[in-house]
Amino acid sequence: MEIDIEIDGLTNCLVERATGQEKDTQYRLISKTITKAEAENLKIAGWLFDWSIPHSNGYEVYELLLKDTNERQGLIALKHIRNQLYTHVDVVESSPSNRGSHGIYQGVGAHLFAIACKLSWDVGNEGFVQFKAKTNLVEHYRETLNAQNIDDQNMFIDSYSAINLIKKYFSEEA
Numbered sequence: 001m002e003i004d005i006e007i008d009g010l011t012n013c014l015v016e017r018a019t020g021q022e023k024d025t026q027y028r029l030i031s032k033t034i035t036k037a038e039a040e041n042l043k044i045a046g047w048l049f050d051w052s053i054p055h056s057n058g059y060e061v062y063e064l065l066l067k068d069t070n071e072r073q074g075l076i077a078l079k080h081i082r083n084q085l086y087t088h089v090d091v092v093e094s095s096p097s098n099r100g101s102h103g104i105y106q107g108v109g110a111h112l113f114a115i116a117c118k119l120s121w122d123v124g125n126e127g128f129v130q131f132k133a134k135t136n137l138v139e140h141y142r143e144t145l146n147a148q149n150i151d152d153q154n155m156f157i158d159s160y161s162a163i164n165l166i167k168k169y170f171s172e173e174a
Helices: 037-045 110-123 135-145 159-169
Strands: 014-016 025-029 060-066 072-081 088-094 129-133 154-157
Touching: 037 159, 060 110, 072 110, 088 110, 110 129, 110 135, 110 159, 129 135, 135 154, 154 159
Parallel strands: 088 129
Antiparallel strands: 025 060, 060 072, 072 088, 129 154
16 A cells, blocks of 8 residues: 555644643554445545454554544554564555644644654564655655655664654663
């Protein structure tokens, strides 16, 4: 899949746009396979992607939540490619309430990539994350995530840039 999430800022956590207040977050693996019916309910609620697909393709799906709540702020699907020492990101999506400049929280996109970098580091892939960007967002990801091109659309986040994201979003663990 082509990644087309907006990176609307590198924040310490999520920032409520209306108040500027920082909100602590947590993330967790969605271990139960998302069914077609559940994915359809997500689409009805405004999610754009069919989230039943990643599990069937061997990807893990993680959700970003406000701390101590079940308020889902974003989803990311990734797979660790251990024999090549990188983590592949297939899909990244902000919740419908966080899209665009009028979304409730700022920082969701970068936070989801920070989760991918952290998980890549945790499994021994040294933070390397690879993804395919929509053509019109390649430069955006170079500027905001310090991602580098493999070719026209395939990009990666190296260890140095991964550490910066991990420290930004997981300062208590860095």
